[in-house]
Amino acid sequence: xxxxxxxxxxCYSVNKSEIKVxxxxxxxxxxxxxxxxxxxxxxxxxxxxxxxxxxxLIIPGMIDLHIHAPQYAFRGMGMDLELMEWLQQQAFVEEAxxxxxxxxxxAYSIFAKQMQKSATTRACIFATRHRKATTLLMDLMEDTGxxxxxxxxxxxxxxxxxxxxxxxxxxxxxxxxxxxxxxxxYTRTMPILTPRFLPxxxxxxxxxxxxxxxEYHLPVQSHLSENPEEITFVKSLFPDAGFYGDGYDKYGFFxxxxxxxMAHCVWSEEEEVVRMKQNGVFVAHCPAxxxxxxxxxxxxxxxxxxxxxxxxxxxxxxxxxxSIFRAMTDAIQVSKLYWRHVDSSCKPxxxxxxxxxxxxxxxxxxxxxxxxEEGYELDAIVLDxxxxxxxxxLSVRQRLERAVYLSLDLMGICAxxxxxxxxxxxxxHVLT
Ligand code: GUN
Ligand code: FE
Numbered sequence: 287x288x289x290x291x292x293x294x295x296x297c298y299s300v301n302k303s304e305i306k307v308x309x310x311x312x313x314x315x316x317x318x319x320x321x322x323x324x325x326x327x328x329x330x331x332x333x334x335x336x337x338x339x340x341x342x343l344i345i346p347g348m349i350d351l352h353i354h355a356p357q358y359a360f361r362g363m364g365m366d367l368e369l370m371e372w373l374q375q376q377a378f379v380e381e382a383x384x385x386x387x388x389x390x391x392x393a394y395s396i397f398a399k400q401m402q403k404s405a406t407t408r409a410c411i412f413a414t415r416h417r418k419a420t421t422l423l424m425d426l427m428e429d430t431g432x433x434x435x436x437x438x439x440x441x442x443x444x445x446x447x448x449x450x451x452x453x454x455x456x457x458x459x460x461x462x463x464x465x466x467x468x469x470x471x472y473t474r475t476m477p478i479l480t481p482r483f484l485p486x487x488x489x490x491x492x493x494x495x496x497x498x499x500x501e502y503h504l505p506v507q508s509h510l511s512e513n514p515e516e517i518t519f520v521k522s523l524f525p526d527a528g529f530y531g532d533g534y535d536k537y538g539f540f541x542x543x544x545x546x547x548m549a550h551c552v553w554s555e556e557e558e559v560v561r562m563k564q565n566g567v568f569v570a571h572c573p574a575x576x577x578x579x580x581x582x583x584x585x586x587x588x589x590x591x592x593x594x595x596x597x598x599x600x601x602x603x604x605x606x607x608x609s610i611f612r613a614m615t616d617a618i619q620v621s622k623l624y625w626r627h628v629d630s631s632c633k634p635x636x637x638x639x640x641x642x643x644x645x646x647x648x649x650x651x652x653x654x655x656x657x658x659e660e661g662y663e664l665d666a667i668v669l670d671x672x673x674x675x676x677x678x679x680l681s682v683r684q685r686l687e688r689a690v691y692l693s694l695d696l697m698g699i700c701a702x703x704x705x706x707x708x709x710x711x712x713x714x715h716v717l718t
Contacts (some may be wrong), residue, residue, distance in 0.1 A: 287707040289315065289334055291334050291446070292339060292620070293310075293313075293336060293337065296313050297682060298345065305638055305641055312325075313664075315703075316612075318707070319664055320659065342668050343689065344666055344668050345667060347405065347665035348406045349408045349649045349652070349655070351549075351648045352570035352572055353410070354602060356419075358396065358397040362541040364376040368513060369512055369515070369579050377604075378445050381414045381415075382448045387418055387422065390419035393538075397426075402709060405611060406432065408432065408652050408655060408704075409434045410434070410437075410547055411427070411437065412482075415440065417467075428591065429709060430709065431702075431709035432709070434475055435478035435507070436475060437507055440484070440493045441482045441487065441570050443486060444559045454494050458495060465502050478505050479502075480508065483508055483516070485520060506546040507546070508547075511554045529558045530558060540561065540567060541565030546567050552576055553615075563593060563594050567594070571598055572604070573615075573616035573620045574601065575601035576620070583621070584645075590635075595647065595650060596648075597644070597650075599638060610644050610695075611644075611695045613644065614637075614644050615693075616642040637687050663705045663706060666702070669689055
């Protein structure tokens with residue numbers, strides 16, 4: 287069903303300071319892309335099937351630029367640690383279990399189902415270092431109808447023996463085998479090169495992965511400047527790098543040669559920020575994770591003002607929830623603390639900016655995604671806010687903000703479309 291019309295209260299972001307609102311209007315989708323929004327349905331579209339969502343809200347699907355599928359199992363637990371201890375005591379312990387395909391199937395089935403139910407239509411996902419379990423995750427994600435990038439993680443040091451890859455060579459070889467076995471296997475699920483972070487990767491591994499990236503033309507995802515102890519450690523491991531991101535850039539993993547997402551960027555120094563901008567690196571802002579692991583507050587307003595590309599990430603399970611509505615609220619709230627307590631020249635984020643990051647900002651990583659402007663791939667979610675009643679008159683814009691702050695997505699969304707295909711997970715409706 288790639289040609290259809292949706293009717294309802296339509297909202298989308300055109301840029302970081304403007305949300306366009308079309309009450310009681312028609313959103314026309316042809317070949318999976320938006321052709322326009324109309325108050326009256328033009329004659330030429332009257333033959334298309336129409337879904338009338340009445341007074342409900344229709345907004346672009348949420349984009350999660352950073353989430354760890356294997357960590358979903360322990361979300362909401364074991365948070366009272368900083369990054370390096372949390373990795374050793376929580377994340378690595380859980381991830382080691384994914385050598386067992388039965389466990390992986392149980393855990394990843396839950397993850398995939400919950401992602402299908404969520405407001406997220408696109409995501410960039412870390413798996414573990416295990417090739418077979420990563421392919422299994424890709425099979426499950428393909429069936430959800432979401433469009434995702436999934437990465438087999440590379441890590442050949444600084445992890446327990448039952449998780450660490452044997453050496454650089456076997457890590458690179460496994461990655462190539464994983465890429466080969468998934469060639470042409472999926473329509474919605476794409477591989478992404480995933481060196482975990484610099485402390486997990488030897489120079490030799492990074493060098494080999496550079497070759498893999500060039501051969502397979504892969505985008506890249508990793509972590510950057512999340513925690514002070516981590517950054518000090520990176521300085522000792524990579525004394526020749528000018529700054530953390532420079533360590534990635536030396537191997538072509540920093541935006542210029544390959545489309546790249548770097549999660550966090552809480553403590554990025556000036557030169558790093560300049561390089562991110564020059565190279566077009568996408569920042570995945572993960573405010574819940576940064577609070578839970580006491581990492582700090584990323585100066586996102588500054589990044590946006592400087593024209594750096596920024597989207598939101600749930601970073602489950604350092605972030606406790608896959609809700610990008612929650613991430614929007616968290617992003618705004620931590621930016622207010624940053625402004626009040628850290629830097630009075632860095633103004634708080636607005637709702638418009640948060641909505642932009644959650645949709646069009648992150649969506650750019652996937653192409654023309656995250657907006658209902660003409661030519662954008664149609665990813666949409668439909669929200670019924672009657673479950674949060676109100677006595678007064680509210681505008682559609684007010685209802686949207688309220689829906690986000692009150693995490694309406696967690697109460698269930700009515701319908702979800704990804705690139706013009708309906709995802710059959712939500713409440714059903716009758717086509718007319
Ligand atoms: N840095 C390296 N690995 C991880 C991870 O799994 N989560 C977070 N938040 N940071 C990381
Ligand atoms: Fe992460």
